[in-house]
Amino acid sequence: MKLIFEESQPGRQGFQVPKSDVPISASVPAKYRRKVDAQWPEVSELEVVRHFTKLSQRNFSIDTQFYPLGSCTMKYNPRFTESLASLPTFANLHPILPQLPDGEQLVQGALQVIYEMEQLLCEMTGMDAYTMQPLAGAHGELTGVMMIAAYHQAKGNKKKYIIVPDSAHGTNPATAAIAGYETISIPSTPQGLMDLNQLKSKINGDVAGLMMTCPNTVGIFETEIDKIAQMIHDVDGLMYYDGANLNAVLGRCRPGDVGFDVMHINTHKTFTTPHGGGGPGAGPVGVRKNLIPYLPISRVVKKSDGAFGLDYNYPHSIGYVASFYGNFGILLRAYAYILMLGKEGLVQTTNHAVLNANYMMHRLKELYELPYDRVCMHECVLSASRQAARGVHALDIAKYLIDQGIHPPTIYFPLTVKEALMIEPTETESKKAMDQFIDVMIQVDRLSQENPEMFSKCPQTMPISRPDEVRAARDLDTNYFLQNSKASASAKKSHLIQSLV
Amino acid sequence: MEVLDHYLYTKEHEWVSIEDSIATIGITDFAQSALGDVTFIELPEVGAEVEQFEQFASIESVKAASDIYCPLSGTIVEVNTKLEENPELINKSCYHKGWIAKVEMSSPDEHSKLMTAEEYQNYLESLQ
Amino acid sequence: MNPYIANTSSEVDEMLSVVGAKSIDDLFRDLKPEHRPRSFDLPVGKSEQEVVDFIRDLGKKNASDLKLFIGAGYYDHYIPTAVDALASRGEFFTAYTPYQPECSQGTLQALYQFQSCLCTLTGMEVANASLYDGGTALYEAAMMAIRITGRNRIIMDGGVSPIYRKMLRSYTSNLHIEFAETPVVHGQADRRQIADLLNDQTAAVILQNPNFFGAIDDHSDIIETAHQKGILVIESVYPISLGILKTPGEMGVDIVTGEGQSLGLPLNFGGPYLGFMATRKEFIRKMPGRIVGQTVDAEGRRSFVNTLQAREQHIRREKATSNICTNVSLCALRAVIFMSLLGKEGLKQLAQLNLDKAEFTRQTLEKIKGITVKRSSPTFNEFAVCLPCDASKVVGEMVKKGFAAGFPLGRYYPGMENYMIVAVTEKRTKEDILNFAQALKEVCNSG
Structure with a gap:
């Protein structure tokens, strides 16, 4: 398909900028002006609409395909939350308004959303307070670990390490490192749980905390979670709960009750805000009482007269992690979803997510290796190791599924399972949709015996077949203009570059 | 996996070939095969001083990234600049054209901490 | 009822029998009694219609109709x-x-x-x-x-x-x-x-x-x-x-x-x-x-x-x-x-329109007694205005007249309490700008 730049015709314009109604034609001095125009494409509105509509049709999405991408909770995104988020009474609200004198009164509706969301999340997760500021899950992790660091600093603790299980998502060690900690990795047992003996041998007074996902990244609930928390607390370490898998335990277990001190929520997973092709998200962070002093500012508070306000007076706060109050438009969607489901609906969510995952696991475990044969939570991890022995790897299966109109499960993760097929159907899929997927997977196994060579050519029904990723990385082309006119980027090679290279 | 007889090896899968006071360093066939198609290598600076087993370069493929550790202490005297434009040399010829750097050794005794070809072969088998 | 769940009760029974579980509760057997929530006291669910009405009403508590002359890095531009x-x-x-x-x-x-x-x-x-x-x-x-x-x-x-x-x-x-x-x-x-x-x-x-x-x-x-x-x-x-x-x-x-x-x-x-x-x-x-x-x-x-x-x-x-x-x-x-809709020319036109409107606003405000506009360096669509009194008070008064008049600098820059930063985008009409200047004149002269 053409790039929009290749459709460009000088003199065309897809949007009419209003004529000026002021009797002024201003200019800035020449030394401050750009010499070369930005080469944004010159196309009509219809051409823009057709171009992006066609692009959209080159995507798999929840709206169009079964999308059992494990650890991503690809559930249906309700339309009413989209429409609420675009209400002008919220969408047009300038974030500086509450910082003006008496400005809090100008945004009472928005502050109420944040305040009440905080109360709902506290009750749902057993935490004592939340910040809504983090802009995504990984940002929430960083905020959480920064609070852990602030806690230890305030107590004069000299801490160096954050413990993560080897099955952890890559963000956990990356976050710990960026916050200034070294990581210690703990292996898993053959049962898919954290190895407590290993943990015991690695714990010492330098441990700042432990980050874990529960249920863990292979979809299993850590049965000894309370013991783990006790071991960490005994050295004045803190327990961090990665909320990636919260959809598995709503109404069944609250992180705050089983010993976690700080946690984040991925609203795009549990509370079905749009995945958006990869963001924007929101990553509210909850804490127990011991960490409240360190929460980022501002905090939304309810005053004695019932009005909502912003409070900046927290001297031990880690400060500002976002420019304002978080990704409000995303939080509003999550809030509306929670209000609609209510207590019963949230419990049903978890019940059906777990039922669906167990159903998939049981239907598939005859043909696919099941590394941990026990009840799973909201997702199951199978392995294509038997098929791989016939030359059909998890990646090949993924590409075949694409040809069948199904988005593949997660195959690049977890690293602890070879040829992983991490399947998360979510509660919003019907038995019928799952049965169709299972039928295809049965077919995959049969074909892996009869015609394994066929898989290497998949997918064949998409606009492209497997792209050359090595070429993409070796001959980098990330900017149309740099590729097509070496002179376009006027950046001159500086002394600096010479001195650094 | 190819292992050359007269070279020395590390547990991180680097090889060393010593000639007089100069050690030529690269990564082994096992390492290049585990990485897959190499897309980029960050070379050390000529003139830099390195300690034994200190990280001095890094290497990337599409799906993996790995640090490279210097098997012997010394001063970098030459790097294989051909790798900047042709990182695939590491896949095609890891023991010859895909060499990474040459080090003027400061403590030649250190080579006792490295593995011989036979020891490395056994080590590789133990990893299976 | 949760409209986002497709499984019927007979399908649930069928799936449970495949799984070999007596009930959905049985699937949570890895959670020990001490893992259960100490509380889960959340409100009962609502219909979509009720939630929409509730949130629309909340929206009405926001002053989203103020004429924005405030920027500070976040601007009120028209969205095609x-x-x-x-x-x-x-x-x-x-x-x-x-x-x-x-x-x-x-x-x-x-x-x-x-x-x-x-x-x-x-x-x-x-x-x-x-x-x-x-x-x-x-x-x-x-x-x-x-x-x-x-x-x-x-x-x-x-x-x-x-x-x-x-x-x-x-x-x-x-x-x-x-x-x-x-x-x-x-x-x-x-x-x-x-x-x-x-x-x-x-x-x-x-x-x-x-x-x-x-x-x-x-x-x-x-x-x-x-x-x-x-x-x-x-x-x-x-x-x-x-x-x-x-x-x-x-x-x-x-x-x-x-x-x-x-x-x-x-x-x-x-x-x-x-x-x-x-x-x-x-x-x-x-x-x-x-x-x-x-x-x-x-x-x-x-x-x-x-x-x-x-x-x-x-x-x-x-x-x-x-x-x-x-x-x-x-x-x-x-x-x-x-960016595709605006194109090469649209971007230049939009930038020019912002520049012109800001300059018009600047010139209009300069005519008000007691107000001076900083001209020590050129600007784009945002500029500093020095008021005859505390800018945060003025901004507060301007809200009552329907304007978010600017960002008072005293909050971040001690000593600059009389200054505010005013932003003007293409969305502000000439009429808006003249009304804004009139209101500002009244507020400054009454204080």
């Missing part, structure tokens, strides 16, 4: 209708990170085009596929400069948004990074002070154009001085202003970041927004965030993939360039649609 129409297609907003490129070419090509539009806008060679917002992008740029130079000292100009400067300090409080800040002189970056602070431990100088006071600048001289000492320069920019202003690329900036909200995103009470980052090609492997690259498939067809993933957390783990997992694709999509 086609942006919403296209970005709300389910194929875009219900897709996820393009892990499987063959069935994600739509998102990937859109992001490649976003990167390209951003590069030509800023005059840089490479850009990433977006970051959370302008503030976090600036923090990521500082960390990137530290990685590139191996140094740990950062110089920040006082013209950089105070919000961003506070964020930078928060993020780095547990790290060994040293900051120095220099106040602006005559509205612009202080060349002499900055030069005095540069030493062999300095990783980067952070600048902003236009700066927080609205002043525009040509930072070429600062950049030259910095480069002589092997120091990088980071500049935070306002995209719409680049329809006119000298680009960071033309000045020789090393890392450009910015807030892309003005490119087709609503104000949204603080987010979601769009952070962006562009740099020189030789620094691309040190740049955080996702990057989309063009390549071909086996048949030679144009293809797009997430490239240079070996820098990212899912491969590098604790050695990654950043802990960020994703970008803000949907916001970047809105921006690339916006």
Whole structure:
């Protein structure tokens, strides 16, 4: 398909900028002006609409395909939350308004959303307070670990390490490192749980905390979670709960009750805000009482007269992690979803997510290796190791599924399972949709015996077949203009570059 | 996996070939095969001083990234600049054209901490 | 009833028998009694209609109809209708990170085009596929400069948004990074002070154009001085202003970041927004965030993939360039649609219109007795106004007349209590501006 730049015709314009109604034609001095125009494409509105509509049709999405991408909770995104988020009474609200004198009164509706969301999340997760500021899950992790660091600093603790299980998502060690900690990795047992003996041998007074996902990244609930928390607390370490898998335990277990001190929520997973092709998200962070002093500012508070306000007076706060109050438009969607489901609906969510995952696991475990044969939570991890022995790897299966109109499960993760097929159907899929997927997977196994060579050519029904990723990385082309006119980027090679290279 | 007889090896899968006071360093066939198609290598600076087993370069493929550790202490005297434009040399010829750097050794005794070809072969088998 | 669950009770029974469980509760057997919630006292569910009514009513408690003369980095620009129409297609907003490129070419090509539009806008060679917002992008740029130079000292100009400067300090409080800040002189970056602070431990100088006071600048001289000492320069920019202003690329900036909200995103009470980052090609492997690259498939067809993933957390783990997992694709999509609609000429026209309206406002306000407008340096669509009394009081009074009149500087700049920063976009009509001036005159003269 053409790039929009290749459709460009000088003199065309897809949007009419209003004529000026002021009797002024201003200019800035020449030394401050750009010499070369930005080469944004010159196309009509219809051409823009057709171009992006066609692009959209080159995507798999929840709206169009079964999308059992494990650890991503690809559930249906309700339309009413989209429409609420675009209400002008919220969408047009300038974030500086509450910082003006008496400005809090100008945004009472928005502050109420944040305040009440905080109360709902506290009750749902057993935490004592939340910040809504983090802009995504990984940002929430960083905020959480920064609070852990602030806690230890305030107590004069000299801490160096954050413990993560080897099955952890890559963000956990990356976050710990960026916050200034070294990581210690703990292996898993053959049962898919954290190895407590290993943990015991690695714990010492330098441990700042432990980050874990529960249920863990292979979809299993850590049965000894309370013991783990006790071991960490005994050295004045803190327990961090990665909320990636919260959809598995709503109404069944609250992180705050089983010993976690700080946690984040991925609203795009549990509370079905749009995945958006990869963001924007929101990553509210909850804490127990011991960490409240360190929460980022501002905090939304309810005053004695019932009005909502912003409070900046927290001297031990880690400060500002976002420019304002978080990704409000995303939080509003999550809030509306929670209000609609209510207590019963949230419990049903978890019940059906777990039922669906167990159903998939049981239907598939005859043909696919099941590394941990026990009840799973909201997702199951199978392995294509038997098929791989016939030359059909998890990646090949993924590409075949694409040809069948199904988005593949997660195959690049977890690293602890070879040829992983991490399947998360979510509660919003019907038995019928799952049965169709299972039928295809049965077919995959049969074909892996009869015609394994066929898989290497998949997918064949998409606009492209497997792209050359090595070429993409070796001959980098990330900017149309740099590729097509070496002179376009006027950046001159500086002394600096010479001195650094 | 190819292992050359007269070279020395590390547990991180680097090889060393010593000639007089100069050690030529690269990564082994096992390492290049585990990485897959190499897309980029960050070379050390000529003139830099390195300690034994200190990280001095890094290497990337599409799906993996790995640090490279210097098997012997010394001063970098030459790097294989051909790798900047042709990182695939590491896949095609890891023991010859895909060499990474040459080090003027400061403590030649250190080579006792490295593995011989036979020891490395056994080590590789133990990893299976 | 939960309308998002498809399973009927007979299907549930069927599935339970396949699983070999007596009940759904039985599936939670790994959770011991002591793991059960001590409380789960949430409100009962509501119908969609009830929730919509409730939230619409909450919206009415917001003063979203004020005429905005406030910017501070976040601007009230018109959003072409086609942006919403296209970005709300389910194929875009219900897709996820393009892990499987063959069935994600739509998102990937859109992001490649976003990167390209951003590069030509800023005059840089490479850009990433977006970051959370302008503030976090600036923090990521500082960390990137530290990685590139191996140094740990950062110089920040006082013209950089105070919000961003506070964020930078928060993020780095547990790290060994040293900051120095220099106040602006005559509205612009202080060349002499900055030069005095540069030493062999300095990783980067952070600048902003236009700066927080609205002043525009040509930072070429600062950049030259910095480069002589092997120091990088980071500049935070306002995209719409680049329809006119000298680009960071033309000045020789090393890392450009910015807030892309003005490119087709609503104000949204603080987010979601769009952070962006562009740099020189030789620094691309040190740049955080996702990057989309063009390549071909086996048949030679144009293809797009997430490239240079070996820098990212899912491969590098604790050695990654950043802990960020994703970008803000949907916001970047809105921006690339916006940039495509405006095109080369539309951007220039829009920038000119903002410049003209701001200049008209400036001239109108200057005629009011007691008000002076800072003219020590040229501006784009935002400028500092000195009032005869406390600006925050004036802004408070102006709200009652239906205007968000400006950003009072006293909050972040002690000693500047009588100043406010006024922003004027294309959305303010001549009539709005004259009404604004009239109201301001009344407020200032009554106080």
